[in-house]
Amino acid sequence: MKPETRKKIDELFRHYPERRGALLPAIYLVQEEFGYVGPEAARELAEIFEIAPVAVWEVLTFYNMFYTEPQGRHHVYVCTNLPCSLRGARPLIRCLEERLGVHAGETTADGRITLGHEECLGSCGTAPVMRVDGVYHENLDLERALAIVDQLD
Amino acid sequence: MAQITIDGETYEVGDGLTILEALDQLGVLMNEVELPHYCWHPKLSVDGSCRLCQVEIEGVPKLQIACNTPVRDGMVIHTKSERVEQARRGVMELLLLNHPLDCPICDQAGECKLQDYAFDYGVKHARTDLPRRPAKKGFELGPTIVFDQERCILCRRCVRFCREVSQTGELGVFQRGERSLLETFPGAELDNPYSMNVADICPVGALTTKDFRFKVRVWFLDDVPSICNQCGRGCNINASRSNNRVYRFVPRRNDAVNQTWICDHGRMSYKGLTEGRCTExxxxxxxxxxxxxxxxxxxxxxxxxxxxxxxxxxxxxxxxxxxxxxxxxxxxxxxxxxxxxxxxxxxxxxxxxxxxxxxxxxxxxxxxxxxxxxxxxxxxxxxxxxxxxxxxxxxxxxxxxxxxxxxxxxxxxxxxxxxxxxxxxxxxxxxxxxxxxxxxxxxxxxxxxxxxxxxxxxxxxxxxxxxxxxxxxxxxxxxxxxxxxxxxxxxxxxxxxxxxxxxx
CATH class of the missing domain: 3.40.50.740 (Rossmann fold)
Incomplete structure (x- = not known):
């Protein structure tokens, strides 16, 4: 962990009545640095927070937005909740799986893209929805989805 | 003091206790008052995750979990009403959704709460034919404990034991919802001087000790009360024996001595009873x-x-x-x-x-x-x-x-x-x-x-x-x-x- 990250975590503690409260933002900071939070980083966090490593791991694995394994340069997540599924999210994700040669949840061999499915993105009115590096792409059809993914470097 | 009525019987109980705690202190829990529960344990903190101990309280519209509801003076509780039984059937159906039907090869069979309550409240046929959730089978959590993950009902008793009693905190529940899994931290082991207690408190056959696993069916064993002789504590134990052979020691509850625990060394000391004896x-x-x-x-x-x-x-x-x-x-x-x-x-x-x-x-x-x-x-x-x-x-x-x-x-x-x-x-x-x-x-x-x-x-x-x-x-x-x-x-x-x- 970079000293800057560590410094930011120490700064976080000032904003919470208990150290433990700062765990979520601290995990974000570590993920920002490494792209994911593996067991080693989780151990380091546990030491800083003076809690058991399992306690960090429980939080890490609970939330979808934390990654415990290295991710691709780009994150492509397709919502497969009910409204999106009714509007064709499942053929969409199968099509992306085919194009990228990976299953949902996996990263392409060249480390370019991690594909995944996601629970509700809160944009049911514009289903199906896909989130690419934090940006929403709505009212998708297969062609547009493929075009968006193809232009990622 | 508070006066509570359970199924028509009146009890005097201490203030500030939960219903289950009060029943436990009175010594009536599971004998006079049969109140099924999985996650609650008298020596661990309240988890409230299994939902099996729901009871009906007069004046309270919804069913309440007895493990986390404090007693109140004049409280009237029903544990056998149709609403309660229906809630138990619902809980059991959910717990059994992903639980394998492998009692014939499971070591817990015969002393398994899930098996017992499945007989009482389980549905005869599942309402889904979807495959049960895949999970790891028979892997070692550490030097003493074997884990059959698909049997786990996520009551977290073992997790709380490791945090609160042995204070080693090796176990956690990772992921969430229906993907939740009990595990150790990646690469770490469940290894502490009290590790085998988790097999005792596991209400199902998920955690078993390497030592006792597959040795004998528990219904062939009878338990004789004894005392561990390995140190000055004198932990209370039951020696499980069959045919003049002892198969295991398990802790016998004594709140003044060993609570409900025993150390692994003491538990394994039964082996020394027959080995290396002076016979002549x-x-x-x-x-x-x-x-x-x-x-x-x-x-x-x-x-x-x-x-x-x-x-x-x-x-x-x-x-x-x-x-x-x-x-x-x-x-x-x-x-x-x-x-x-x-x-x-x-x-x-x-x-x-x-x-x-x-x-x-x-x-x-x-x-x-x-x-x-x-x-x-x-x-x-x-x-x-x-x-x-x-x-x-x-x-x-x-x-x-x-x-x-x-x-x-x-x-x-x-x-x-x-x-x-x-x-x-x-x-x-x-x-x-x-x-x-x-x-x-x-x-x-x-x-x-x-x-x-x-x-x-x-x-x-x-x-x-x-x-x-x-x-x-x-x-x-x-x-x-x-x-x-x-x-x-x-x-x-x-x-x-x-x-x-x-x-x-």
Whole structure:
């Protein structure tokens, strides 16, 4: 962990009545640095927070937005909740799986893209929805989805 | 105090307790009041995750979980109403959704709460034909515990045990929702001195001990209450036996001694009960039958008495209160120096494990024996109970040693008498807090061996010591002990309650 990250975590503690409260933002900071939070980083966090490593791991694995394994340069997540599924999210994700040669949840061999499915993105009115590096792409059809993914470097 | 009514019965309970706590303290939980629960455990924090202990409370619209609902004065609770039973059926259906139907090959079968309540509340047919969730099968969580993940119902008792009791925190529930899985931190092991307790508290067959796994069906076992003899704590245990063989020790609840726990070392000590036993009486290097060894010891004792030569006694903190009382009386009748005993010491911790590695040091003290590992004085004969350091007996001519294990036999022993281990006779130990606790026999040795008290009495009878005409009878001796020694007043083996009692 970079000293800057560590410094930011120490700064976080000032904003919470208990150290433990700062765990979520601290995990974000570590993920920002490494792209994911593996067991080693989780151990380091546990030491800083003076809690058991399992306690960090429980939080890490609970939330979808934390990654415990290295991710691709780009994150492509397709919502497969009910409204999106009714509007064709499942053929969409199968099509992306085919194009990228990976299953949902996996990263392409060249480390370019991690594909995944996601629970509700809160944009049911514009289903199906896909989130690419934090940006929403709505009212998708297969062609547009493929075009968006193809232009990622 | 609060007055609560459960299924028509009224109870007086302490304020601030939850319903389950109150029932547990009254001692009625699971006997008078059958209130099913998985995640709640009397010695762990409340989790409220299994939802099985839901009850109906008059005036409260929704069902409440008894484990996390504080009692209120005048509370009227129903545990058998149709709403409650329906809720239990619902909970059981959800728990059984992903639980494999592998009771025939599961070690927990027969003592499994999930199995029991599945019979009471389970649905006969699943309403889904989707495959059960895949999970890891039979993998080792550490050196002592095997985990069948697909059987886990995520009650988190083991997680809380590791955090709150052993304070090692190895286990956690990772992922969430229907993907939740119990595991250790990646690459870490469940490895602490109390690890095997998680198998006891696991309400299903998910956590089993490597040692007991697949050894025997539990319905072939009967449990005999005993006391662990590995340290001064004297943890209460049940010895599970079948066909004169002991298969496991499990902790027996005693809130004043060991709560509901036992250390792994103590749990595994059952193996030492049968391994390396001294099975044959000896005179010198000659193997003799028991009677001959007793009469030889008696003859030598007689000659020492007749010659008015000194006799010494070395007691053992592994002998029972009754054994030691017999020995103390013999010391009085022979007029020898006060008996001594030595203690082996080892590791200790703040939870259960004590440094004094013997079960009855306090009993020996209470009965007038002195702790010493110094060499005994010059003597014609020494009566030695158990293991002794050879250098303590350099001034002794004839050494009569009563031992349970081969390794304890002193090189200089002249007469060796095999004695029973505490697994093989009735008696009591006094733990480090001066609490007398009874242990019952659960094994019968397949060779001739008597208890310390029995063997000592027979030696005294063979030596024709005055007043030693009667054979040893542990119940009679314990009554005499209760009468003769004020500390043991009222604590004879028949009066001693199952949870023991402090010395006076």
């Amino acid at each position: 009486a000896r005179v010198g290097s000659r193997r003799v039958n028991y009677d001959e060894a007793v009469s030889t010891a008696g003859d030598r004792l007689r000659s020492a008495i007749d010659a008015k030569r000194p006799i010494v006694v070395v007691a053992s903190p592994f002998a029972s209160n009754e054994d030691l009382f017999v020995l103390q009386r013999l010391i009085g009748d022979l007029g020898c120096e006060p008996g001594t005993f030595a203690i082996e010491r080892g590791d200790s911790d703040a939870l259960l494990i004590r440094a004094d590695k013997c079960p009855n040091a306090e009993g020996a003290r209470a009965l007038g024996f002195l702790e010493s590992d110094a060499a005994v004085g010059e003597a014609a004969i020494a009566l030695v109970l158990g293991r002794v350091a050879p250098e303590r007996l350099v001034n002794v001519e004839t050494q009569v040693q009563l031992v349970s294990h081969e390794a304890d036999i002193s090189v200089s022993a002249d007469v060796v008498l095999p004695v029973r281990s505490h697994a093989e006779y009735l008696g009591s130990f006094t733990n480090f807090e001066r609490r007398a606790q009874r242990f019952s026999p659960f094994l019968e040795p397949c060779f001739e061996a008597w208890s310390f008290g029995d063997a000592l009495t027979e030696i005294a009878r063979a030596a024709k010591v005055l007043g030693w005409e009667q054979p040893f009878d542990v119940i009679r001796v314990s009554r005499e002990l209760a009468q003769a020694v004020p500390a043991f007043a009222g604590l004879d083996l028949e009066s001693l309650p199952a949870e023991g009692a402090p010395l006076r």
